[in-house]
Amino acid sequence: MTIEESETRAAPAGLGATKETLEDYTLRFAPRTYRRWTPAVVGASALGGIAYMADFSIGAGIGLTHGTGNALLAIALAAVIIFVTGFPLAYYAARYNIDLDLITRGSGFGYYGSVLTSVIFASFTFIFFALEGSIMAQGLKYAISLPLWLGYLVSTLVIIPLVVYGMKVLAKLQSWTNPLWLLLMVAPLVFLVVKDPGSVQRWLSYEGEGGAGLSTAAIMLGAGVCLSLMGQIGEQVDYLRFMPPRTAENRRAWWTSMVLAGPGWVFFGAIKQAIGVFMAVYILDAVGKAAAVEPIEQFTGVFTEVMPSWLVVPLALVLVVLSQVKINVTNAYSGSLAWTNSFTRITKRYPGRLVFVLVNLAIALILMEADMFSFLNGILSFYSNCAMAWVVTVATDIAINKFVLGLSPKQPEFRRGMLFAVNPVGVVAFLGSSLLSISVYFGLFGAGLRPYSPLVAVVVAIVLTPLMAVLTRGRFYLRRTDDGIIEPLLDEDGNPSGTHYDCEVCGEAYERPDMTASATGGTICSLCLSTDREGRHILPAQP
Known part of the structure; x- marks a missing residue:
């Protein structure tokens, strides 16, 4: 067949x-x-979805504010946390072929309880769609003087025909464009470092606005921005659910693809964030801080040093547009799944995924026209508290409640009638973690604790999830066995x-x-x- x-x-x-x-x-x-598809094709498709340019802006913003040393430590800390929490989610998706919402239902939230997290994930997709669309619009304005408002519209409309057919087209798009994207991103940077070795030392010694050296508070503030990307595991899972059955013959390829394309995405993201700091420091004196966080300015500045001037702008534009398309087809696709999941469970109506492709893109377009790029780090820092509370709660339920305490059923369940409507284990842990960390973020517990809101989100979720499972004795997981x-x-x-x-x-x-x-x-x-x-x-x- x-x-x-x-x-x-x-x-x-x-x-x-x-x-x-x-x-x-x-x-x-x-x-x-x-x-x-083979494990390698699924893995390559999933990794193609992390071609987004936001990492360069995020790294640049952290580095220019807090210095390279603090930025690199913040990036590394966030990467470790994201990898550890993302591993159980990626494994369950690849092994049992279900997306993150379906995993969440049976991992502490219940059939209707996971609607909360579906909305959180849908928010992630349109926030990052708007961010990437803004970057593409900046590139179009820089290269061909297209007004930003029109660039926002173009960057939205171009995605619709690509996202209609789901994984079948996404796998081809990501696989075919990965080599060109890697070549355009990596080759000029390698040539630049070879041509100007002193650029590495200038990058490493940059101390940021304050110039105060290493600071725990600065590291945690930077990590909080990076941790906003924790929700990316949901988009990786939307690809990993199409992994083939694991067999003795494909075991090694299956595990390699699952790890690299699942939690391993964060190490590729961390490298891009570090590169973003490098490029921002390199072009800072020439363009100023405001422009140094824009990827089109960063790559134009690098390309200028290694290729003929007539080739600089076209290639920089190709890289920016290619990156935006690769990630935003994933953002639009994953967002449509999350919205459809929530709507169908609440209303008992199934309008089709394509309706919510348009809904997600409309919200993203409104954010772009509202110039969300100018207050990017503030949005990401706030959002990261909710994203971390969700992902860490589900990961803890899988790792501890299922495999250590044995209070949560190891085999995932997502079907209506098999689950309770709401499971207090995940819902209470998620709400407690997110509300406490948001309170810390807004300074309700004092300015000194504010930088540690990401740590609060992680620790509270890790503690509350097994505690609630013990208190409820696991009674609210399965309505039927x-x-x-x-x-x-x-x-x-x-x-x-x-x-x-x-x-x-x-x-x-x-x-x-x-x-x-x-x-x-x-x-x-x-x-x-x-x-x-x-x-x-x-x-x-x-x-």
Whole structure:
């Protein structure tokens, strides 16, 4: 069976999704029949999504404010935290082929409780879409004098035709453009360092605005900005859910791709942030602080030193546009999944993912027109508190509650009727962590503690998540332990079963992990169950 045939076979009837190629298994387990890519292709596609230019601006902003030494330590600290917390999420997505919202449901939040985190993640995608779109508009203005307002519109509209068909097109786009992107980014920097070795020493010795040397407060403030990127693991997971089953033959490639494209994305991001500091310091005297944080200015300044002047602006523009397109197709795609998840669960209606592609892009365009780029670090610092509370709570539930305490079921569950509506374990931990860290961020506990709000978010989530599991004795994870189908969810290799069952509502066949027994006697797919307004297909709770 070809990919096209499997997509047609899997298309849900009468639910607003006319072709699964367009919907890309929104709200669903990603079936084997669709996951025909190798681990290397999935990994390369996921890594293509981190081509964004925001890292250069983030690193530059931290470095120019706090100095290179503080910036590098802040970047390293954030990278370690993001890697450790991202690992369990990436593993569950790749192993069980579900996105981060579906993982969150069964990892402490409950069927409706994870709507909170879906909104947080959707916010991440349109904030970073707006950021990258602003950078592209800056490039268009610099290169061809296009007004910023029009550049914002162009950077939004160009994404729509690329994001319509989901993973099938995204995999090709990311794989084909990765080599050119790497060449344009790396080669000029290498030539510059060889040509001007003293630039490295000037970079390392730069002390920032205050010039006060290393400072714990400065490191934590910088790390707080970097940690706003913790939500990026959600976008990596949207690719990793299409990993093929792990077998003895592909085990090494599977693990390598999962680690590098999952939590490992942050090390590539950290390198870009450090490069952003380097380029900002290099061009600071020539363009001033305000322009030194703009990637188009950074790369134009570097390119000027290593290539003919007539080639500088065109290549810098190509790099900026290419980077923006690579990441913003991912932002638009992931945002549409998050919005659709939330809307369908709350309203029991499924309008289709493409509706929310447009919603997400409209919000991002409004942010761009409001000039969000000028107050970037403030937005990211505030947002990072919520993102960290969410990701650390889910990661802690997986790592500690599932594998250490045994209070959370190890096998992920996302289907309606199998989960309680709200699980206080994740919801209380998330709200407690985010509210406390935001209070610290706004100085409610004193100015001295303000730089440590990211640390508060992480520590509170790590402590509250297992504490709530112990206090509730894990009673609010599963409403049912039996989904009414005799065949196990996993095969003998521990991979999700590929057996097909017919849905009694839409009449289509779906693989075992997407199905449950219906209270009316047959079997029903997860999407039809989600849109069951009367609840007549939902199995009764077990005692």
